[in-house]
Amino acid sequence: VISHMEPDHSGSILRLAEKYQEMKLVGNTKTFAMLRQFFGASAPANERLVEVGEGGTLSLGAHTLHFMLAPMVHWPEVMVAYEETEKLLFSADAFGRFGALSRIAAAPWAPQARRYYYNIVGKYGAQVQALLKKASALEIETICPLHGPVLTGGALAEALRLYDLWSRWQSEAPEEILLAHASIHGNTARAAELLKQKLEAKGAR
Numbered sequence: 001v002i003s004h005m006e007p008d009h010s011g012s013i014l015r016l017a018e019k020y021q022e023m024k025l026v027g028n029t030k031t032f033a034m035l036r037q038f039f040g041a042s043a044p045a046n047e048r049l050v051e052v053g054e055g056g057t058l059s060l061g062a063h064t065l066h067f068m069l070a071p072m073v074h075w076p077e078v079m080v081a082y083e084e085t086e087k088l089l090f091s092a093d094a095f096g097r098f099g100a101l102s103r104i105a106a107a108p109w110a111p112q113a114r115r116y117y118y119n120i121v122g123k124y125g126a127q128v129q130a131l132l133k134k135a136s137a138l139e140i141e142t143i144c145p146l147h148g149p150v151l152t153g154g155a156l157a158e159a160l161r162l163y164d165l166w167s168r169w170q171s172e173a174p175e176e177i178l179l180a181h182a183s184i185h186g187n188t189a190r191a192a193e194l195l196k197q198k199l200e201a202k203g204a205r
Helices: 013-019 029-042 109-120 125-136 153-167 187-201
Strands: 025-027 049-051 057-059 064-069 079-083 088-090 142-144
Touching: 013 029, 025 029, 029 049, 109 153, 125 153, 142 153
Parallel strands: 025 049, 088 142
Antiparallel strands: 057 064, 064 079, 079 088
16 A cells, blocks of 8 residues: 655565565556656556545455545655554654654654654645545554654553644644744844844733
């Protein structure tokens, strides 16, 4: 199942397809268009492709996958899959986090997830909200993102809460204002500092 065609996720598709000649590839229309663009004449033949769309299902025997499209979270072909028996959501890049699991497995999820969100999908808040609306209709016990740790229990609930806030551009601390800037020559930094002073003069934190 190809959730996302970005090369860090799809770079081994050809090797897998060559090694396992019976293997089928599951994706949507945009997935397979990208597959052909990326791999050209070497792309797996059409008879090996199983196309699914919004609301599509795939029975795997004891497990059934339900597919939902999640365009621009954070590429146009992204889709997520829900497994109904174990209540798993395979969320593609949604709920991802920076950092190698071998080094930060015990670290809090939110700091690197926040940085990941705003760097990778931050400007697509409306699309994230659309995915959250779809997910709200499901009974989810585990989220399996393509980047970062599997989320269960309290970590899962907190991730859903924060994603809702971030994608609605709501502050995690409503009484505070965050000013973030990058400033190559210092001019933007001076503007941010001036804005900070003006806000503080009005009593803002």
